[in-house]
Amino acid sequence: MLEVCAIASGSNANCYYVGNSNSAVLIDAGISHRQLIKRMNERGLDSGKIKAVFISHEHSDHIRGVRVLSKKLNVPVYITAKTYMASYKNMQPDNPRFFEAGDTIEAGELRVHTFLKNHDASEPCSFRVEYNGKNVGILTDIGEPCNNVTSHLSLCNVLFLESNYDENMLQNGSYPYFLKERVASSQGHLSNVQAFELLDKHAGEHLKCVFLSHLSADNNTPELALETHSPLMYRFDVKLTFRTGPAEVCVL
Numbered sequence: 001m002l003e004v005c006a007i008a009s010g011s012n013a014n015c016y017y018v019g020n021s022n023s024a025v026l027i028d029a030g031i032s033h034r035q036l037i038k039r040m041n042e043r044g045l046d047s048g049k050i051k052a053v054f055i056s057h058e059h060s061d062h063i064r065g066v067r068v069l070s071k072k073l074n075v076p077v078y079i080t081a082k083t084y085m086a087s088y089k090n091m092q093p094d095n096p097r098f099f100e101a102g103d104t105i106e107a108g109e110l111r112v113h114t115f116l117k118n119h120d121a122s123e124p125c126s127f128r129v130e131y132n133g134k135n136v137g138i139l140t141d142i143g144e145p146c147n148n149v150t151s152h153l154s155l156c157n158v159l160f161l162e163s164n165y166d167e168n169m170l171q172n173g174s175y176p177y178f179l180k181e182r183v184a185s186s187q188g189h190l191s192n193v194q195a196f197e198l199l200d201k202h203a204g205e206h207l208k209c210v211f212l213s214h215l216s217a218d219n220n221t222p223e224l225a226l227e228t229h230s231p232l233m234y235r236f237d238v239k240l241t242f243r244t245g246p247a248e249v250c251v252l
């Protein structure tokens with residue numbers, strides 16, 4: 001049994017839970033310890049099982065809460081040395097365990113595969129969590145898909161996949177030109193259409209559910225994201241994640 005849940009997902013804060021009956025990991029910690037516990041309780045998830053927190057990159061929506069949260073949970077924080085050095089001092093965890101992108105790390109009974117991706121951070125990583133032949137991918141903050149992303153994605157049974165922006169909303173929205181360029185660049189974020197194309201080409205037969213993740217508050221709507229992915233819904237479930245509360249728990 002594997003339970004997965006987006007505790008928080010969006011351009012403001014990210015935190016994803018993957019756990020079996022004895023062990024769990026958190027991927028990213030963009031929320032406070034208080035919010036984490038509140039949202040886990042809402043979904044009947046036990047924070048006592050958490051063995052480690054993994055940090056994907058230094059942007060504050062992924063790391064803001066990690067210092068306090070890891071201390072209160074009394075768990076190690078896996079982070080690359082470059083990401084650690086690039087983080088604001090007040091967000092750097094007290095108990096870092098440095099990994100190299102490409103390492104596989106055992107956390108309790110779970111195996112966490114780490115890999116590099118394209119994003120405008122010092123050493124951006126993503127993760128695939130494996131247990132008992134089941135795989136969960138956490139793929140957000142991706143400018144354009146690389147071989148690492150496509151090969152790990154194709155192994156997954158459940159995915160948290162970035163569907164950050166609608167192209168028209170971004171281009172016609174209020175962001176300054178440089179920011180529009182940044183979001184749409186190969187080091188920025190995946191649009192709804194890019195996420196759709198990635199899934200259409202690379203999703204495996206065994207993919208059961210995709211949670212559309214890291215939606216922009218300014219340049220996307222949940223309805224547009226869902227609509228873009230609707231042609232895929234005969235192959236697997238497509239569900240939303242939320243900025244202000246936990247998503248549905250998916251059990252594998």
Ligand SMILES: [Zn+2]
Nearest residue numbers: 011059061141
């Ligand atoms: Zn982000």
Ligand SMILES: [Zn+2]
Nearest residue numbers: 057059119141
């Ligand atoms: Zn980012």
